[in-house]
Amino acid sequence: xxxxxxxxNRRPSVTPWLGLLLTVIGAVAVLWVMTQMDVAxxxxxxxxxxxxxxxxxxxxxxxxxxxxxxxxxxxxKVSKIVQAQTFSTEPGLAILEEVWQxxxxxxxxxxxxxxRDIKLELEAKTLNDVLLLVDRLTAHPAVKQVSxxxxxxxxxxxxxxxxxxxxxxxxxxxxxxxxxxxxxxxxSSEASR
Numbered sequence: 001x002x003x004x005x006x007x008x009n010r011r012p013s014v015t016p017w018l019g020l021l022l023t024v025i026g027a028v029a030v031l032w033v034m035t036q037m038d039v040a041x042x043x044x045x046x047x048x049x050x051x052x053x054x055x056x057x058x059x060x061x062x063x064x065x066x067x068x069x070x071x072x073x074x075x076x077k078v079s080k081i082v083q084a085q086t087f088s089t090e091p092g093l094a095i096l097e098e099v100w101q102x103x104x105x106x107x108x109x110x111x112x113x114x115x116r117d118i119k120l121e122l123e124a125k126t127l128n129d130v131l132l133l134v135d136r137l138t139a140h141p142a143v144k145q146v147s148x149x150x151x152x153x154x155x156x157x158x159x160x161x162x163x164x165x166x167x168x169x170x171x172x173x174x175x176x177x178x179x180x181x182x183x184x185x186x187x188s189s190e191a192s193r
Contacts, residue, residue, distance in 0.1 A: 087113040092170045095143060096120075099136040103129045107163075116144075118168045127151060127162040137168055144169040 069076075089111050096118070108121040124130045130151060137146045149165035 084114050087116065087172075089113055091142060092116065092118050092168065095137070095140055095168070095170055099133065099140060101129065101133065104133055116170050116172060118170070119149075120166045120168070122164055122166065123154075124162045124164070125159070127153065127164075130162050130164045130166075134166060137166070142171050144171050 092111060103126075104122050104124045106120065106122050108119075110119040111117070112119075122130070122133075124133075130148070134146055134148055137143050145168075147167045149167055151162060151164040153160050153162055
């Protein structure tokens with residue numbers, strides 16, 4: 001029951017507990033937001049410092065690479081050429097010499113030393129001669145892979161010869177010390193990049 005106020009000149013006063021509670025909660029929320037903003041500003045400044053450090057490191061690495069290139073701009077090209085020269089075409093040509101038959105004419109040959117790959121375009125009397133060559137190449141122990149890229153018959157020619165493209169990959173039969181030096185040169189040139 002509410003107390004009666006008998007003094008009519010005095011206004012009734014009620015303590016506004018809800019308003020005080022909301023004011024305290026608001027003040028705590030403002031303080032919490034301000035601390036979170038300070039933490040966010042500190043994190044942002046640390047991120048900026050890290051970004052500046054990374055940018056400085058990147059500039060130093062680029063300057064170092066540029067200095068190396070200016071000191072010896074030809075060295076990378078020379079190392080690639082030397083590496084390509086460690087691979088010999090003689091094993092691939094020896095394989096072709098062993099399996100070649102007179103019924104087949106060579107139209108074009110492309111040899112890639114580093115990949116140990118030979119691409120041939122050839123013409124034979126019949127398609128069977130081409131397939132026999134592929135079989136002989138496949139049976140050779142030094143050949144890794146043989147693929148018959150395309151074959152067709154020349155319709156405009158009265159003898160109707162077979163035209164084919166063959167790709168041959170041979171095994172690396174270099175002495176072990178040359179293999180090791182080639183691998184070391186390859187890894188050193190990749191590391192310098």
